[in-house]
Amino acid sequence: MSNLYASVIIPRPLDGTFTYRVPEALHASIAVGMRVVVPFGPRRYLSGIVEAISPLPPADVSQLKDIDSILDTAPVVIHPQIKFWHWLSDYYMCAVGDIFKAGTPAGLRLESESVVDINPDAEPADIAALSGQLMRIVDIVRRKPQIALNDLAKLTGAQSVEAAVSQLVESGILVMHESIKSRYTATKIELVNIAIERGNSDALNAAFKAVNRSKAQQAALLSIIKLTGFNRPTEPQKPVAVTTVLEATPDATREHIKQLAKKGLVEITTREVSIFSALDDEAAAPLPELSAAQTAALQQVHQSFHNFAVTLLHGVTSSGKTEIYIHLIDYVLRQKRQVLFLVPEIALTTQLTRRLQRVFGRRVIIYHSRFTDRQRVDIWRNLLRSNEPCVVIGARSAVFLPFKQLGLVIVDEEHDSSYKQSDPAPRYNGRDAAIVLAMLHGAKTLLGSATPSIETYFKATEGGKYGLVSLTERYGQVALPQIDIVDLKRERERRKVDGALAIDTIAAARRMLADGRQVIFFHNRRGYSPRAHCRMCQFIPKCDFCDVALTYHRFGNFLQCHYCGAIYPVPKVCPACHEPTIEITGYGTERIEDDIAAKFPDSRILRMDLDTTRSKDAYANIIDKFSEHKADILVGTQMVTKGLDFGNVGLVTVVNADTVINFPDFRSAERAFNMLEQVAGRAGRRADNPGHVVIQTYQPGHPVIQFVCRHDYLGFYNHELMERRRYFYPPFARIIIITLKHRAADVVAHLAEDYANQLRQQLGNRVKGPIEPAVSRIASLYIRQIMLRIEPEASLTQVKAILRAQYLRFNSSPDTRSKIAIHYDVDPM
Ligand code: ADP
Ligand code: ZN
Numbered sequence: 001m002s003n004l005y006a007s008v009i010i011p012r013p014l015d016g017t018f019t020y021r022v023p024e025a026l027h028a029s030i031a032v033g034m035r036v037v038v039p040f041g042p043r044r045y046l047s048g049i050v051e052a053i054s055p056l057p058p059a060d061v062s063q064l065k066d067i068d069s070i071l072d073t074a075p076v077v078i079h080p081q082i083k084f085w086h087w088l089s090d091y092y093m094c095a096v097g098d099i100f101k102a103g104t105p106a107g108l109r110l111e112s113e114s115v116v117d118i119n120p121d122a123e124p125a126d127i128a129a130l131s132g133q134l135m136r137i138v139d140i141v142r143r144k145p146q147i148a149l150n151d152l153a154k155l156t157g158a159q160s161v162e163a164a165v166s167q168l169v170e171s172g173i174l175v176m177h178e179s180i181k182s183r184y185t186a187t188k189i190e191l192v193n194i195a196i197e198r199g200n201s202d203a204l205n206a207a208f209k210a211v212n213r214s215k216a217q218q219a220a221l222l223s224i225i226k227l228t229g230f231n232r233p234t235e236p237q238k239p240v241a242v243t244t245v246l247e248a249t250p251d252a253t254r255e256h257i258k259q260l261a262k263k264g265l266v267e268i269t270t271r272e273v274s275i276f277s278a279l280d281d282e283a284a285a286p287l288p289e290l291s292a293a294q295t296a297a298l299q300q301v302h303q304s305f306h307n308f309a310v311t312l313l314h315g316v317t318s319s320g321k322t323e324i325y326i327h328l329i330d331y332v333l334r335q336k337r338q339v340l341f342l343v344p345e346i347a348l349t350t351q352l353t354r355r356l357q358r359v360f361g362r363r364v365i366i367y368h369s370r371f372t373d374r375q376r377v378d379i380w381r382n383l384l385r386s387n388e389p390c391v392v393i394g395a396r397s398a399v400f401l402p403f404k405q406l407g408l409v410i411v412d413e414e415h416d417s418s419y420k421q422s423d424p425a426p427r428y429n430g431r432d433a434a435i436v437l438a439m440l441h442g443a444k445t446l447l448g449s450a451t452p453s454i455e456t457y458f459k460a461t462e463g464g465k466y467g468l469v470s471l472t473e474r475y476g477q478v479a480l481p482q483i484d485i486v487d488l489k490r491e492r493e494r495r496k497v498d499g500a501l502a503i504d505t506i507a508a509a510r511r512m513l514a515d516g517r518q519v520i521f522f523h524n525r526r527g528y529s530p531r532a533h534c535r536m537c538q539f540i541p542k543c544d545f546c547d548v549a550l551t552y553h554r555f556g557n558f559l560q561c562h563y564c565g566a567i568y569p570v571p572k573v574c575p576a577c578h579e580p581t582i583e584i585t586g587y588g589t590e591r592i593e594d595d596i597a598a599k600f601p602d603s604r605i606l607r608m609d610l611d612t613t614r615s616k617d618a619y620a621n622i623i624d625k626f627s628e629h630k631a632d633i634l635v636g637t638q639m640v641t642k643g644l645d646f647g648n649v650g651l652v653t654v655v656n657a658d659t660v661i662n663f664p665d666f667r668s669a670e671r672a673f674n675m676l677e678q679v680a681g682r683a684g685r686r687a688d689n690p691g692h693v694v695i696q697t698y699q700p701g702h703p704v705i706q707f708v709c710r711h712d713y714l715g716f717y718n719h720e721l722m723e724r725r726r727y728f729y730p731p732f733a734r735i736i737i738i739t740l741k742h743r744a745a746d747v748v749a750h751l752a753e754d755y756a757n758q759l760r761q762q763l764g765n766r767v768k769g770p771i772e773p774a775v776s777r778i779a780s781l782y783i784r785q786i787m788l789r790i791e792p793e794a795s796l797t798q799v800k801a802i803l804r805a806q807y808l809r810f811n812s813s814p815d816t817r818s819k820i821a822i823h824y825d826v827d828p829m
Helices: 081-091 097-103 124-128 132-143 149-156 162-170 177-181 201-210 215-227 242-248 253-264 292-308 321-334 348-365 373-383 395-402 430-441 452-462 488-493 504-513 590-598 618-627 667-680 704-711 714-729 747-767 796-812
Strands: 004-011 016-021 035-039 045-054 115-118 172-177 189-193 267-272 310-315 339-342 365-369 391-394 406-412 444-449 465-471 482-487 518-522 533-536 551-553 558-560 566-571 582-585 606-607 633-636 649-654 692-697 735-743 767-771 781-790 821-826
Touching: 004 035, 004 097, 004 292, 016 035, 045 162, 045 365, 081 097, 097 395, 115 132, 115 533, 115 558, 132 149, 132 172, 132 606, 162 172, 162 373, 177 310, 189 215, 189 242, 201 215, 201 551, 215 242, 242 253, 253 704, 292 310, 292 321, 292 465, 292 781, 310 321, 310 452, 321 339, 321 348, 321 444, 339 395, 339 430, 348 365, 348 391, 348 618, 348 692, 373 796, 391 395, 395 430, 406 430, 430 444, 444 767, 452 465, 452 714, 482 488, 482 504, 504 518, 504 582, 551 633, 590 633, 649 667, 667 692, 667 704, 667 714, 692 704, 704 714, 735 747, 735 796, 747 781, 747 796, 781 796, 796 821
Parallel strands: 310 444, 310 465, 339 391, 339 406, 365 391, 406 444, 482 692, 518 633, 518 649, 606 633, 649 692
Antiparallel strands: 004 016, 004 045, 035 045, 115 172, 189 267, 533 582, 551 558, 558 566, 735 781, 735 821, 767 781
């Protein structure tokens, strides 16, 4: 009888994979991509993924253990996922176990420490139908909520319970603990129907009489009557989504519909909807008709796909890139292939997802970062099971889904730094990973942006690696907004500044508001005031755990560290000089909102920043309200820059451009240009509504400001490229940052020095540092960084081999081992 050996990927940050013997009883059922339970260390079990099966034994068979059991009847990880994982692990210098962990929902990765509970949504009937071991497990979990898998194994007496628990998790009877914390409720939809008898005109008259004092209730009732088909006796009467009613009735709110329900005129019900049936196919709208410029661009993209695996679509803001994406998606779906549509932050794309859903109905699959683990597993399983073409829209982690036949990858706003995961490992860039994923599928990639990253634009021009298609006009021949610069220094000298705003800026906003147009104020600092300090001794309150000044939040009246989240009371007296002279200065969005409320008492104001969008639907609610013109002014951080499409915005004000420009790293100019150009792009997006932008700054002559003023991307690109060449930064060098962290300042300083010197012996002056970063302590750990700049001609493989060897040497030496945390960040953002 022949032997079989399986190499198994384990969800541990360990390099490489582990080989196990396959017991004969499992020979027939094991396959690559299945999950198996394997012993790992003394008395511990893990589930891993079979990466390869071979009849050849490994070099050393003395330690070889047996696979315990197989969890699946079919692979859950499919070609080319494992190849993709290995590419990532190799390129980004992390363990393949880290990728496995980041790339699969926890529900597919049972570990001995995992904690399980009874699913509060479990059907009692399902539980009652259980028998044998499954019933025994559920009984134990009932008596001991939040029990760890290995304790559960001890109590059942079985050696490993993973297979059974996995089955119970997937049938919705148990949940992994993590998923309870973040239970996601948005898959419930609210429906409303007319509650009065159909055809009874007396009842109908009475109904309208009951609401004759409220215009909004009348309007809502009328909409519901129409939308449910109540008034068309030949058609069946169907409940309608509350959101649909609100869309059709601009003056009504959810509250008005509730009032109707109270009066017994309508009935509100909620229904659980699976993510896969949220929309009917009947919802499908026709493809948008393209303008001449868009048609030409679409043709060029198709052409470019013949010559290049990757194409950049450089289209100015509001040129209608989304419309072009929709046509491409349609083309690929018709070929029965899948599309991956990446966006920087899925929570910020309600407008875009709705636009896609309108056209592609339930072929749109949303992979949301706030989904529970159970929902992630659902999506995963669904993709494995189904052969229907679909378009998956998601943030960077969507690259890990089990695609069968990708035909196209779209990366929208490809320049966005949210594509980069900085912590924890894998520190990958979703855009670059997606390009590799597409190549593994033989699919094409389209990168889209109004402000492409310098690296991407270089590759699409001089670099000759990507195709380039440009769309230079806005849809409907709308002009790009005119930009006015307000020199804050001069205005202050002239005493023409009131709080955070120049008198001229206030006047411009007044004119717009008087015209019935909306206004956006952009400021990239949240909180009330970014600075608290002592007027007497200049003491600045800092975080106890981080090297960071605290931000004042007036709502709640506390100081907060924006790095680790720690909260502190505002000191009554200065901790240094003991005088009662602590002062709060500077502006955050919270204070700007206050300030604006005082200056524009008749305007309705919304604020959008991290603090106002913590709950699941908050973001969508703010966007909806502002699009429906239920507010006049929107104050917000970066969030307002991300691809939003508001038709009625007449003025966008950048309250202080300097907070965007003055960042101490080589990408700061690029980030500032992108952010300002994107903010400006929110203004005047309709032909009948030309837009206007005001940028307030202390540095009116700064090149970034000058290029933004002329909407001159190319000018900016050429200028920035020269700087990058001169100072040897990407695209003229590849960067790897080595970060070392430790609780003791002297230890990290000393070891970082050693580390850099050892590397220098082999890599010479490619090694810079170590330096103390701008924020040199976070969450009680002191930080040092070493920067590596590698010329494009050098062999990256060789450099990485040196880095790996150095890492291993350092981690295995008894003087340094376990003393210090070290990680590599390849292509940092
Ligand atoms: P971008 O993503 O390039 O900033 P959008 O795709 O958001 O631009 O388009 C800007 C606006 O113009 C949107 O409101 C969109 O609906 C509208 N628009 C663009 N192209 C068309 C078209 N072909 N037909 C109808 N409306 C269009
Ligand atoms: Zn802190």
